[in-house]
Each structure stands twice: as C-alpha cells, then as structure tokens.
Amino acid sequence: MPESDENVNIPDGDQPQSSTGHACRTTYGNVTITVTDLAHQPRRPTIRDVARAAAVSTVTVSRVVNEPDLVKRVTRERVEAAMARLGYVPNAVARSMRTNLTHSIGCLVPDLVNYPNAAIAQFAERHLAAAGYSLLLANSDYDTKAEIRAIQALTARRVDALMLYVSDEADPALQEAVSRLPVPCLVLDRRLPGPADRLLSDHATAMQETVRYLAGLGHRRLALMVPALRIRPVDERIRSFEHATAAQGLEPRAQTVVQVPPGDPERLRAAQELSSQPDRPTAVLADGSRQVRALLAAARAQGLGIPDDLSVVGLDAADIATVTTPELTTIARDYAEIGRLAANLLLDRLGQPEAPPRRLVLESEVVLRGSCAPPRR
Numbered sequence: 001m002p003e004s005d006e007n008v009n010i011p012d013g014d015q016p017q018s019s020t021g022h023a024c025r026t027t028y029g030n031v032t033i034t035v036t037d038l039a040h041q042p043r044r045p046t047i048r049d050v051a052r053a054a055a056v057s058t059v060t061v062s063r064v065v066n067e068p069d070l071v072k073r074v075t076r077e078r079v080e081a082a083m084a085r086l087g088y089v090p091n092a093v094a095r096s097m098r099t100n101l102t103h104s105i106g107c108l109v110p111d112l113v114n115y116p117n118a119a120i121a122q123f124a125e126r127h128l129a130a131a132g133y134s135l136l137l138a139n140s141d142y143d144t145k146a147e148i149r150a151i152q153a154l155t156a157r158r159v160d161a162l163m164l165y166v167s168d169e170a171d172p173a174l175q176e177a178v179s180r181l182p183v184p185c186l187v188l189d190r191r192l193p194g195p196a197d198r199l200l201s202d203h204a205t206a207m208q209e210t211v212r213y214l215a216g217l218g219h220r221r222l223a224l225m226v227p228a229l230r231i232r233p234v235d236e237r238i239r240s241f242e243h244a245t246a247a248q249g250l251e252p253r254a255q256t257v258v259q260v261p262p263g264d265p266e267r268l269r270a271a272q273e274l275s276s277q278p279d280r281p282t283a284v285l286a287d288g289s290r291q292v293r294a295l296l297a298a299a300r301a302q303g304l305g306i307p308d309d310l311s312v313v314g315l316d317a318a319d320i321a322t323v324t325t326p327e328l329t330t331i332a333r334d335y336a337e338i339g340r341l342a343a344n345l346l347l348d349r350l351g352q353p354e355a356p357p358r359r360l361v362l363e364s365e366v367v368l369r370g371s372c373a374p375p376r377r
Contacts, residue, residue: 050082061079179193224256289320308373
C-alpha cells in the first residue's frame with residue numbers, strides 16, 4: 001500500500017465522491033473511507049467551563065471535586081449541576097498529583113477462576129467503590145515471579161494500598177518484595193513479613209468439627225485433598241486434620257493427605273488414584289469446587305455412589321454445594337463478610353496510616369447436607 005504522501009492513481013470512473021459535513025466519506029470503487037474532521041469534534045469541558053457556567057471560581061470547582069464538605073451546600077449543588085450539564089469529568093491523574101492519592105487499590109490473587117478469590121475481590125470492590133475507590137485486579141496463575149511483577153506494576157501505577165492473596169508465602173523473593181512495599185498492605189489469610197494488617201480465617205475449628213462428625217458416622221479411613229501450595233490455609237487444614245483424626249482415635253496409617261498441584265488434569269488424576277485404591281477412604285474432604293468436581297467424576301467412573309459408597313465434604317465449595325446430587329456438605333466461609341472487612345481495613349488504614357497493625361480472624365462454618373452417610377464397609 002502506498003505511503004500517505006505518495007500520489008495515488010485512481011482508474012477512470014472511480015473518481016472520489018465526497019460528502020459534505022464534519023465526516024468526509026470518500027469512495028474508490030467499492031471501498032468507502034470515512035475521515036472525521038477532528039476540528040469539529042466536541043471539545044472536552046474543562047474546569048474553567050464549569051466555573052463559568054456555575055458563576056464561581058476554578059478554586060471553588062476544585063474544592064467541590066476534592067473537598068466538597070468545605071463548600072456551602074447551595075454553591076456545591078450549583079457546581080455539581082454545571083458539571084453534569086457539561087459532562088465534565090475531573091482529571092484523575094492531575095488530582096492524584098495534587099493530593100498524592102489515586103483512590104485506587106491494587107488486589108493480587110493467584111487464581112481468579114477460584115471461587116473464593118473472585119468472590120472476595122468482588123465484595124471488596126463493591127464496598128471500595130461506595131467509598132470512591134477503584135480496585136485494580138492482578139492474577140498470577142500461581143507464579144511467584146508474576147506476583148512480584150504485579151506488585152511492581154501496581155505500585156508503579158501509584159495505588160494507595162495493596163490487598164495481597166499470594167500463592168507461595170514462603171518464597172524468599174516474594175517476601176522481600178512485600179517487605180519493601182511503599183504503600184500500606186492488607187494480607188489475606190497468609191503469613192508474610194512486615195507490619196501489615198491481616199485478615200485471616202480460622203480453618204482449624206471447622207475441620208475438627210467435620211472430622212468428629214465423620215467419625216461419629218462410623219468412618220475410620222478419611223482423606224484430605226488440598227492444593228500443593230505453601231500457604232497458611234493448606235498448612236492449617238493439614239495440621240488440624242491430623243490432630244482431629246488422632247483425637248478421634250483413628251489409626252494414623254489409615255488417614256491420607258493428598259497434596260495436588262494446581263491444574264484440572266492433576267486434580268482429576270489425584271482423585272482417580274485415591275478412589276481406585278483397594279483400601280480407599282470412605283470419606284474425602286476436598287479443598288475447592290474444582291477438586292470436588294474432579295472427585296465426583298472419578299467416583300462416578302468407578303461406579304461409586306455418593307454418599308452410599310463415598311462420603312464427600314467440600315472445603316470452600318459453596319458455589320456448587322446446592323447443584324450437586326446429593327447436595328454437598330461443606331466447610332464454608334462468609335466471602336461477603338471477608339470482602340467487606342477487607343475494604344474497611346484498607347479504608348481505615350488510609351485514614352489512619354500511623355495506627356498499629358490490625359489482625360482479624362473469621363470463623364468457618366460446617367454446613368451439613370446430603371453428601372455424607374455411614375460407610376457400608
């Protein structure tokens with residue numbers, strides 16, 4: 001194709017036909033090119049336009065945008081009406097340079113498809129938006145190098161604070177990156193260094209209650225399936241599972257802990273191996289809805305009925321609990337409450353940056369449904 005400054009030969013009969021108006025349409029044969037006259041594009045309204053329309057100074061308009069409580073109600077309403085009428089949108093970049101705030105929060109999660117991660121982020125975003133903040137979301141796919149890059153990218157965008165849900169809390173490089181953060185940080189259910197606010201879940205109490213329930217049904221061979229990740233929830237669940245089975249007098253060698261690498265093929269393979277063992281467990285606690293689905297698929301392929309041949313408990317699987325047959329017994333957390341508290345902790349920290357770090361622990365809940373029964377054998 002010729003460069004724009006070269007001559008173009010147009011065959012006879014294909015001379016350009018131009019229309020009038022702000023958009024010029026030129027036709028070459030069957031091809032029509034539309035060129036918009038940028039000189040006639042509507043100009044973006046400025047703060048001076050708003051000031052002129054509202055009969056106030058630009059300083060007053062700026063105060064309405066940044067510190068509305070300092071402006072009289074009648075004046076504020078007049079300025080806001082002028083802004084709406086003109087379609088004026090404050091320049092966020094310029095405002096952040098003046099206030100040193102961008103009214104944005106960075107959020108890092110390891111797997112956005114994972115239901116708890118997505119739910120917590122959604123509920124946090126809802127509460128932050130009500131306070132005038134936007135949530136910038138980054139997904140790492142369980143890659144610590146990607147998490148470090150995401151932290152750097154979010155801080156480069158000058159977010160006011162970070163909410164971190166990392167995939168490997170023991171990674172030295174990630175720990176170093178978190179310890180050097182230039183902005184306040186909220187750590188979600190992880191053990192990370194630094195003076196950060198922390199919002200944790202109690203995984204032990206509900207696990208103990210669940211094991212006691214299964215042992216009461218007569219189960220003597222239990223299995224726990226968790227992700228092969230170095231994170232607090234996995235460690236807490238394994239530790240409390242082992243303590244609870246011992247407390248119920250169950251033979252330690254008959255209890256199984258399976259750590260599964262992230263990925264649907266790995267989840268299905270682990271479930272197939274577990275359900276096909278000669279002395280397979282009679283009850284399985286599976287962490288996450290995708291691991292539960294893999295377990296149900298493997299059990300179906302083995303001809304195992306739920307709960308007659310295999311009892312199943314889902315951990316953090318509330319999204320599928322009422323659509324399985326039978327409905328799924330779960331260990332559940334209140335993601336709406338976690339999201340709300342996460343937003344509030346961040347907003348409190350921004351309002352009181354010198355306050356001591358806070359640490360909150362939320363309970364988990366056992367919800368009994370139809371996926372557990374006494375074992376046949």
